[in-house]
Amino acid sequence: MSKENHDTIFPIGEKNEAFAQYFIGQSYLNMLSTTRVSIGNVTFEPACRNNWHIHHEGGQILLVTAGEGYxxxxxxxxxxxxxxxVVNIPPEVKHWHGATKDSWFTHIAVEVPAEGAWNEWLEAVNDEEYNKLS
Structure with missing residues (x-):
């Protein structure tokens, strides 16, 4: 399935170059809001996933809108x-998310506002770990 044929509610956006170093594979980002609450439409090509990471203070909520992922x-x-x-990720929980091997995956990522909130990017989800998933 190509980017153009991926059925999403919001436009896919541009290649996620700003955060590419924290992803294995290609992702796309369309920021829906940067005022008061940061909300992004994030799309992952098949087998794309982000690194392990922690949202300090605020946490994150994922609203899955298309495809299949983990x-x-x-x-x-x-x-x-x-x-x-819907995935409600509490602050201070180390986690990752991304597409399955054979499906595009799109979610709305809502950053829960909190004083001093920040993301800590960690190690990649290596191919050996990822390929064990079915």
Whole structure:
């Protein structure tokens, strides 16, 4: 499936060059809001995923709008996600999210506002770990 044929609610946006160093594979970002609450439409090509990371203070909410993907917290099994799923990520939880091997994946990422909130980007989800997922 090409970028043009990926069925999404909001436009996919541009290649996510600003955060490319924290992703394996190609992602796209369309910021829907940067005022008061940061909300981004994030699209992952098949097998694309972000690095392990932690949202300090505020946390994050993911609203899955298209495709299939994964969400995994450190020390727990990965959860498969599909359109309509919601993931509420508390602050200070190490996690990653991204597409399955054979599907595009899109979610709305809502950064929960909090004083002093910031993201800590960590190690990549290596191919060996990722390829164990079914």
């Amino acid at each position: 969400y995994q917290e450190w020390g727990k099994p990965a959860q498969k996600l599909k359109a309509g799923d």
